[in-house]
Amino acid sequence: MLETLRLRYFQGNQFIKDIENAPMRKQFRGFPVLNPNEDASACEGVCPTGALNLNPLSIDMGKCTFCGACARACKAVEFTNGYKLASTDREKLVVTPDMTYEDYQKTAVEVRDEIHRIFGHSLKLRQVSAAGCNGCEMELNACSNVNFDMGRFGIDFVASPRHADGIVITGPISENMAYALEDCYKSTPDPKIVILCGACAISGGVFQNAGKLNREFLEKYPIDLYIPGCPVHPLTFINAVLSFIKK
Amino acid sequence: MNWIITENNKPINLYDIPCLNINDLRSEIINLDKRVVGFFGQKVSDGVKLFVVMADDSEGKLYVSSAHFASGEKSYESLTQTIPAFHMFEREFFEDFGIEPLHHPWLKPVRDHKKEYPFFEIEGEEIHQVGVGPIHAGVIEPGHFRFMCNGEKVYDLEIRLGYQSRGVEELFISSPSNQLAESVCGDSVIAYNLAYSKAIEALEGIEVSNRAQIIRTIALEMERAAIHIGDLGAIAGDTAYLMGASIFGATRTLVINTMLEICGSRFGRGLITVGGVNYDIDEELSAGMLKTFDKVVKDVKRTTETMLKSPTVISRLERTGVVSQEQAKSLGLVGMAAKASGIGLDTRFDFPDKWYAEFEDKKFKATGDVYSRTRVRYKEIMQSFHIIRKLLAKLPEYKNEPLCVSQNAKSADKFVVSMTEGWRGEVIHTVITDNNGNISRYKIKDPSFNNWYGLAIAVRNNGISDFPLCNKSFNLSYCGNDL
Ligand code: SF4
Ligand code: SF4
Numbered sequence: 170m171l172e173t174l175r176l177r178y179f180q181g182n183q184f185i186k187d188i189e190n191a192p193m194r195k196q197f198r199g200f201p202v203l204n205p206n207e208d209a210s211a212c213e214g215v216c217p218t219g220a221l222n223l224n225p226l227s228i229d230m231g232k233c234t235f236c237g238a239c240a241r242a243c244k245a246v247e248f249t250n251g252y253k254l255a256s257t258d259r260e261k262l263v264v265t266p267d268m269t270y271e272d273y274q275k276t277a278v279e280v281r282d283e284i285h286r287i288f289g290h291s292l293k294l295r296q297v298s299a300a301g302c303n304g305c306e307m308e309l310n311a312c313s314n315v316n317f318d319m320g321r322f323g324i325d326f327v328a329s330p331r332h333a334d335g336i337v338i339t340g341p342i343s344e345n346m347a348y349a350l351e352d353c354y355k356s357t358p359d360p361k362i363v364i365l366c367g368a369c370a371i372s373g374g375v376f377q378n379a380g381k382l383n384r385e386f387l388e389k390y391p392i393d394l395y396i397p398g399c400p401v402h403p404l405t406f407i408n409a410v411l412s413f414i415k416k
Numbered sequence: 417m418n419w420i421i422t423e424n425n426k427p428i429n430l431y432d433i434p435c436l437n438i439n440d441l442r443s444e445i446i447n448l449d450k451r452v453v454g455f456f457g458q459k460v461s462d463g464v465k466l467f468v469v470m471a472d473d474s475e476g477k478l479y480v481s482s483a484h485f486a487s488g489e490k491s492y493e494s495l496t497q498t499i500p501a502f503h504m505f506e507r508e509f510f511e512d513f514g515i516e517p518l519h520h521p522w523l524k525p526v527r528d529h530k531k532e533y534p535f536f537e538i539e540g541e542e543i544h545q546v547g548v549g550p551i552h553a554g555v556i557e558p559g560h561f562r563f564m565c566n567g568e569k570v571y572d573l574e575i576r577l578g579y580q581s582r583g584v585e586e587l588f589i590s591s592p593s594n595q596l597a598e599s600v601c602g603d604s605v606i607a608y609n610l611a612y613s614k615a616i617e618a619l620e621g622i623e624v625s626n627r628a629q630i631i632r633t634i635a636l637e638m639e640r641a642a643i644h645i646g647d648l649g650a651i652a653g654d655t656a657y658l659m660g661a662s663i664f665g666a667t668r669t670l671v672i673n674t675m676l677e678i679c680g681s682r683f684g685r686g687l688i689t690v691g692g693v694n695y696d697i698d699e700e701l702s703a704g705m706l707k708t709f710d711k712v713v714k715d716v717k718r719t720t721e722t723m724l725k726s727p728t729v730i731s732r733l734e735r736t737g738v739v740s741q742e743q744a745k746s747l748g749l750v751g752m753a754a755k756a757s758g759i760g761l762d763t764r765f766d767f768p769d770k771w772y773a774e775f776e777d778k779k780f781k782a783t784g785d786v787y788s789r790t791r792v793r794y795k796e797i798m799q800s801f802h803i804i805r806k807l808l809a810k811l812p813e814y815k816n817e818p819l820c821v822s823q824n825a826k827s828a829d830k831f832v833v834s835m836t837e838g839w840r841g842e843v844i845h846t847v848i849t850d851n852n853g854n855i856s857r858y859k860i861k862d863p864s865f866n867n868w869y870g871l872a873i874a875v876r877n878n879g880i881s882d883f884p885l886c887n888k889s890f891n892l893s894y895c896g897n898d899l
């Protein structure tokens with residue numbers, strides 16, 4: 170027991186105090202900025218997901234894996250370490266030239282009164298993993314570790330959809346998960362929200378042309394929040410949810 | 417000759433592979449007495465070709481052969497009835513090509529969900545079933561677990577997978593890329609991308625610089641250490657040793673954030689490319705890494721040793737979820753789980769790799785239980801940081817070498833086996849090219865493909881409440897299995 174307490178002493182406090190302004194390492198590939206004056210022709214064919222469009226120049230963060238191949242190939246694309254990438258609007262994930270990270274954040278998440286009223290102080294989520302790679306899942310698990318400690322904001326992952334206020338989907342949704350996903354959604358009591366987490370969930374990502382997907386769910390039900398990434402960084406996820414449920 | 421002998425990452429001519437009739441191949445396999453690492457089909461114009469790759473782990477050699485099934489040939493005598501380690505391979509081959517291994521004791525679907533799954537059932541007044549999943553526990557990949565219990569005691573567990581099946585192997589034919597390789601199994605980004613890149617480099621006949629090779633190897637060991645540390649945290653969490661869960665969690669963060677400093681991704685995405693690496697480790701970064709890893713090693717050591725002295729922890733780990741050496745061998749378990757049961761398989765040391773040559777895999781006292789799998793992880797964490805330290809010291813020697821060399825076209829009609837030891841065990845990518853040098857077959861075998869059945873065996877006769885602990889001690893991949 171004493172030794173365990175000694176461990177506690179050596180460890181100190183690990184949590185990030187100010188999540189909304191947490192510093193991010195400069196190497197992180199976050200919000201992309203595009204410079205139309207640079208020649209982008211060397212980027213032709215490097216993008217594995219079709220996120221990068223050359224004519225006119227744009228990057229769809231809903232498809233982007235943030236692999237950085239385009240930025241390494243030409244000067245027209247540069248990645249900032251901006252990690253607040255989420256939007257309530259699928260279309261807004263498309264970044265166009267001269268759009269700055271600050272501009273993007275101003276309009277990306279539409280704040281709704283009723284969302285704040287119902288979920289503002291407590292939001293319980295059931296995560297559904299549907300044919301991704303376990304990368305997004307590992308980062309969602311990290312949201313609850315001692316560093317990020319998401320629970321302090323009243324946001325938690327729960328075991329049963331019946332205890333949840335919404336679901337978080339990762340992965341491109343395989344045929345074999347389509348039924349379970351819909352079942353889970355139906356088992357979640359109203360009112361509920363749906364969050365798509367990661368390039369796979371939003372657009373199919375690198376798996377968009379895979380033969381065993383079934384993405385009908387996304388046409389049938391409304392989506393409330395899109396969180397880009399591959400995988401989604403814990404700071405991206407927590408800030409996305411916080412900005413969505415705030416006043 | 418009935419076999420062609422090759423090595424890891426050494427391409428052979430497709431048409432040099434002997435092609436036998438299946439009955440002859442079957443007896444050859446039985447007589448050869450080596451370990452199966454590949455058993456898969458490919459559609460050819462007049463039927464199906466079955467390829468077999470057997471490993472000689474003591475010599476570091478691979479034995480390859482094949483058999484041809486004409487269109488009308490729909491069955492053969494199963495190998496599983498003689499060598500149980502074939503059981504998953506034959507099920508997969510049957511599911512993909514419809515050729516039935518006769519007298520297979522357990523011929524059930526692998527990934528296909530079109531048919532009702534025939535669960536094994538035990539009947540009796542006191543017996544009850546517990547079904548869990550596909551959506552289960554916390555934030556975790558989907559799978560279905562069917563327990564046959566008597567009270568708390570598990571008599572049998574059957575695991576049904578396939579929920580994560582996307583059709584990855586086909587994508588490697590239509591649009592292969594490093595990004596795709598990194599996304600097959602995202603907890604083994606480096607291992608998968610290495611297996612892919614090395615296979616393609618072998619087919620292109622290009623030689624990666626020493627500098628790039630060292631950076632790759634460091635990344636592979638960082639991935640191993642980070643996951644093992646995280647899993648020690650998960651094991652601590654499941655034994656309600658919360659101090660351990662917290663500290664291991666925070667310590668893992670240090671390792672993956674270092675990975676982010678190298679390449680911009682906590683899991684090493686974007687680091688490795690065909691031809692080398694995209695990012696360097698310069699002297700400043702290297703010095704920072706050494707400092708961070710010193711702290712990591714110290715914290716892991718202190719925490720593990722304190723944790724493993726705690727009677728409440730030990731009583732949960734010891735004699736829980738035992739897989740005997742005999743079981744592990746006959747079922748063909750690999751990697752970390754096999755080591756914990758006393759079978760020392762590790763492709764880093766068993767197959768020639770110049771960066772591992774100076775290190776040896778020390779003997780490990782295996783007991784086959786959760787405790788043993790915990791100790792293996794602890795041992796491997798320490799070993800990985802030892803290797804990393806040595807390799808970082810070597811980097812300056814190769815300072816002037818390029819990070820990445822340019823690519824060639826892939827040579828035509830080749831067959832190459834690429835094995836990388838991920839943290840779970842051997843990640844094997846086998847690639848076949850057609851007469852234009854395009855990929856015509858891409859076969860992936862994750863260590864989980866061998867080891868899921870080991871988990872099912874481990875929980876037999878244990879309390880059902882120990883299942884989560886057993887599960888964490890293996891931490892197998894769903895997506896790597898389902899593909
Ligand atoms: S970073 Fe995004 S846009 Fe650029 S190549 Fe990768 S996936 Fe495409
Ligand atoms: S978005 Fe990327 S990290 Fe997330 S599940 Fe898909 S491939 Fe994996």
